[in-house]
Amino acid sequence: MNTAFRTICIIAVLITFYGCNDSVTTENRDYELLSLNELDEHIEIGLIAWRMPGGITGGSACVHCHAPDGLDLAYLNYSDFTLRRRGAEHVSPGIETLSASKLEDIVNMVRALQVKHNIDLVNPRESIPFQPGGNVLQGEDNRGRDQAFAKVIKASSFRFTTVAIDSKSEALRQLEEWQQLPVSDIPIGIELNHWSEDPYYSRSVRILSDWVPAVSIKPAINDEEEWLGLQINYTNKPGNRELANLLKYGSLLYDVSEIGALSELSRLKYKALLIAQHQFREAGTVEQVQKITLKNSIRDLQQYYPEIKNPFWEIGVFFDRHPSADYLDLPENLMRGFSESNTAELALPWYWLGWMADPTFEFTDCDDPGGCLAVISDRLAEEGFHFHRVFVVAKTVAAMAMEDKWYPFEPATQDQPVPSFETPELQKLYEHITENLRLMLDYSASKK
Numbered sequence: 001m002n003t004a005f006r007t008i009c010i011i012a013v014l015i016t017f018y019g020c021n022d023s024v025t026t027e028n029r030d031y032e033l034l035s036l037n038e039l040d041e042h043i044e045i046g047l048i049a050w051r052m053p054g055g056i057t058g059g060s061a062c063v064h065c066h067a068p069d070g071l072d073l074a075y076l077n078y079s080d081f082t083l084r085r086r087g088a089e090h091v092s093p094g095i096e097t098l099s100a101s102k103l104e105d106i107v108n109m110v111r112a113l114q115v116k117h118n119i120d121l122v123n124p125r126e127s128i129p130f131q132p133g134g135n136v137l138q139g140e141d142n143r144g145r146d147q148a149f150a151k152v153i154k155a156s157s158f159r160f161t162t163v164a165i166d167s168k169s170e171a172l173r174q175l176e177e178w179q180q181l182p183v184s185d186i187p188i189g190i191e192l193n194h195w196s197e198d199p200y201y202s203r204s205v206r207i208l209s210d211w212v213p214a215v216s217i218k219p220a221i222n223d224e225e226e227w228l229g230l231q232i233n234y235t236n237k238p239g240n241r242e243l244a245n246l247l248k249y250g251s252l253l254y255d256v257s258e259i260g261a262l263s264e265l266s267r268l269k270y271k272a273l274l275i276a277q278h279q280f281r282e283a284g285t286v287e288q289v290q291k292i293t294l295k296n297s298i299r300d301l302q303q304y305y306p307e308i309k310n311p312f313w314e315i316g317v318f319f320d321r322h323p324s325a326d327y328l329d330l331p332e333n334l335m336r337g338f339s340e341s342n343t344a345e346l347a348l349p350w351y352w353l354g355w356m357a358d359p360t361f362e363f364t365d366c367d368d369p370g371g372c373l374a375v376i377s378d379r380l381a382e383e384g385f386h387f388h389r390v391f392v393v394a395k396t397v398a399a400m401a402m403e404d405k406w407y408p409f410e411p412a413t414q415d416q417p418v419p420s421f422e423t424p425e426l427q428k429l430y431e432h433i434t435e436n437l438r439l440m441l442d443y444s445a446s447k448k
């Protein structure tokens, strides 16, 4: 091979794999040769291991912390190496427990699931479920990311950025424009949560903000059979009713007053994880998951489980109540290398998910619906996300109006002093949008 050609090859490889220290492009190639029966066999054998007690955390099985059939690990496409490394923590020498060879059954299962469901392979370190537009807007700090968001809004030339409201018909037109705005397509400057933030790769408190619970949802001995039965029912027929049964039973398995903060967080995460992995199936690919908003998930579950509320939002509330990792009494392996323990900033991405899941706060537990809007609005303002804040307020109000519901939203808008921006253009844009929002409300409220 001559040097020039070799250099091109190296560059091509670097481009493909750059930043993808865990990227998998070929690991399921061999599995593509298998028949559907053979794939199903791998899945069936893998599920036995998936449900088998492991050697740590009181004999928890993978199924006690991950998706009922392991589909989360297939969608997020962890490498064989990562599956083995992470699974090895659970391997134990007992006869009835997970052995190293059984762990191989799980690796086979994950690859077989990917082929069977024709799952797009993504890089789990980069792919963020439900991230609007698929990627995060960049900036030096929150203000910078907020400005990047302002530019996206401006470039989309919405009426509310270009036309001043001077009549009722224009107000209603802009209200409708807000109602049509696709939240899931517009990229934001707030990074939502990775499925897994492995302490092996990450050194920040963000490892507490991923989706997978650190404490397992493992039932007491006499509940085990029923719990496993529900897991199997869902695996065989992943419908809303089966999902609701899992969520309902999972909530009964503990009494919040008796468990520590980390367990409480894990319970909330497990609910969020179940709902999210359900969306993976419906969306088909992680890429599509980024395009959906979670909006129907809680509504669909209501029918079978009216007390479901909004687990995404509740995780935000949890981090608000526990603004430091010190509250969590974390095991050594999780603490390793934290330079600071401030967890307050972990709330916002979960609030954003909670808002996407329930944009009118119909199911979310707040003092009143206006209360929820004030929570996310204040948080956005505090963290310097001013354009994001106006966006959320306007979009929520528009969504409420669509359902013919109105609530006084003064606390969420007018109490915020006008921030100062770096350029006169941004200043003007902000004032223009907020003034339009105010007029849109005045005019459209008088519609009633």
Ligand code: HEC
Pocket: 050, 054, 057, 060, 061, 062, 063, 064, 065, 066, 073, 078, 082, 083, 086, 087, 088, 090, 098, 106, 195, 196, 197, 198, 199, 210, 212, 213, 214, 215, 216
């Ligand atoms: C007690 C709960 C629990 C159990 C049981 C559990 N996991 Fe996990 N798993 C987690 C958590 C939490 C994370 C995310 C952070 C981390 O890696 O610790 C995770 C992450 C992972 C990851 C991604 C790692 C990465 O690099 O991002 C893989 C793969 C994985 N688990 C496989 C398994 C397998 C296989 C089993 C069963 C043998 C299993 N897990 C059992 C809690 C659990």
